[in-house]
Amino acid sequence: MNSAAVSIVRADPAFASLRRSLDVYYGDPARDAAMDALYARFVRAGELAFDIGSHVGDRIGSFRRLGARVVALEPQPLCAAAVRSIYAGDSAVTLMEAACGAEPGRLALQINSANPTVSTASADFIRAADGAGGWEGQVWDQAIEVPCTTLDALVAQHGAPAFAKIDVEGFEDTVLAGLSRPLPRLSFEFTTIQRDVALRCLDRLASLGPYGFDIALGESQVLSFNTWMAKADMAAHIAALPHAANSGDVYCVLQS
Secondary structure, X not given: OOHHHHHHHHHOHHHHHHHHHHHHHOOOHHHHHHHHHHHOOOOOOOOEEEEEOOOOOHHHHHXXXXXXXXXXXXXXHHHHHHHXXXXXXXXXXXXXXXXXXXXXXXXXXXXXXXXXXXXXXXHHHHHHHOOOOXXXXXXXXXXXXXXXXXXXXXXXXXXXXXXXXXXXXXXXXXHHHOOOOOOOEEEEEEEOOOHHHHHHHHHHHXXXXXXXXXXEEOOOOOOOOOOOEOHHHHHHHHXXXXXXXXXEEEEEEEOO
């Protein structure tokens, strides 16, 4: 990652709507160190990582600090332009301006221009956020059509990743529907307004192979249990979380 490039993007009025994300996700050494320590458990130097839903690319930065190659997907044109600028000249980063889903083609992406981090391809996500505590004032005010690929297609084109991070605002189960073979390690985001999506993700992964699961709440970058739980136990844990937990990531490791 080029820190000078991040500063240039921050200062560019064209990226004004991403300023909050750039401030949150770049320039915090303690957060970077915690993220690197977490991802070092899943991906090593020379291995391949998929970043599905890159937003402004902070996870790309972590994977690159660990020495991994990265294939990143980001369908929002402004976010993709920011990622392209920040990682310009890094031949180990491949950016695709596309969504990921159950089948290749095109899909409608709903843009939250005031808070692009929660732009989504899921109408159910928008309905779940309507009136929910902590989601007040969120407005999806634009819709664009974007190309869509699948995890299977990415694997066929780039090879199987050592780790795949999936963060696509309520579309995670649809992304996993486009995967027909188990990946060794991956994570998917969940929210407490759509626990059903997380449960479908757990079911899908269990249908592909014998996975164990752990969880990191919010942006803590810390696994809650440090043991690989069975699907039923993780499902029960997610169901019991308070609404205020809001979101996090479920980490999934194929058990030998």
